[in-house]
């Protein structure tokens with residue numbers, strides 16, 4: 095049985111999550127009401143709902159939390175955050191868990207990290223998404239065989255003008271890159 099936050103056994107992981115999240119100290123006020131889980135559109139796909147995840151964090155279940163798919167199923171809709179009666183920044187904690195999980199090499203139960211890294215790489219380079227580049231790089235480096243299956247879909251999108259074969263950069267890309275670089279320095283990620 096998963097213990098609630100009131101019965102914290104190993105506080106080091108809890109402190110780690112708190113230090114990674116602006117306002118994260120509010121997690122200790124989680125009362126396991128389940129409003130976050132009930133609001134989450136992706137709860138059924140998650141290994142653990144946000145409510146259970148927070149109980150696991152409080153219980154010091156570092157490996158179980160960081161290797162779960164929960165934070166990677168989060169689509170940042172903020173429904174949980176807006177409904178949490180304790181004003182816990184649930185969505186921001188999901189982001190913190192993604193960062194820790196990537197850093198520790200524990201994000202290996204889902205394709206989402208590879209997709210996210212390909213996506214952010216394109217943002218770094220062009221300042222906006224580039225669907226053709228995203229799909230081709232992601233499949234080429236992660237699922238080369240699936241690339242053949244996705245080919246017809248890509249062709250249909252291209253012929254209907256829904257996908258460009260060439261990326262375009264935003265204006266003043268250098269300013270966005272400076273902001274991203276600063277955010278990475280502050281967030282402690284390379």
Ligand code: SF4
Pocket residue numbers: 123124125126127128129130131144145148177178179180181182184
């Ligand atoms: S809604 Fe808030 S208090 Fe309730 S379980 Fe979720 S995080 Fe905890």
Ligand code: SF4
Pocket residue numbers: 130133134135136137144167168169170171172173174175184185188
């Ligand atoms: S922000 Fe993430 S965890 Fe919260 S309700 Fe939306 S998908 Fe679920």
